[in-house]
Amino acid sequence: MINKYAGRCGSCLNIVEAGEGIYEYGNVYCQELTEREGLTDRNWPMCDAAYALELKGEPARAAVKQDWLNRNRMQHDKMQEIKLNLKAQGLCVRCGGAGRSDMWKDTGYVCYQCEGTGKAKAGA
């Protein structure tokens, strides 16, 4: 996706102007990320600039990467926890039991997962 926002590349941290680079995974990047091998225990998607820094062993970028990993993991765990909680209460995991919200006016106000009941669907 073409990037519409000015910001820092989520990979190399260089400034990216609006209209340059790409926008993906909720982040701005200076270019399409490609997976690079061999530097860590797993392949890691990076832009060219970040890969060049990685090869030099730039510690700041490693810290950023670790931070990103941790944040992702935390968010994931948090979401799982919230979902499990809602499920245990028999509530719809999408809307949390609200059924509808004014925030969804573009899609007709009603939660598409529970169809407005706010209850978890059997087997969902």
Ligand SMILES: [Zn+2]
């Ligand atoms: Zn970059």
Ligand SMILES: [Zn+2]
């Ligand atoms: Zn719902």
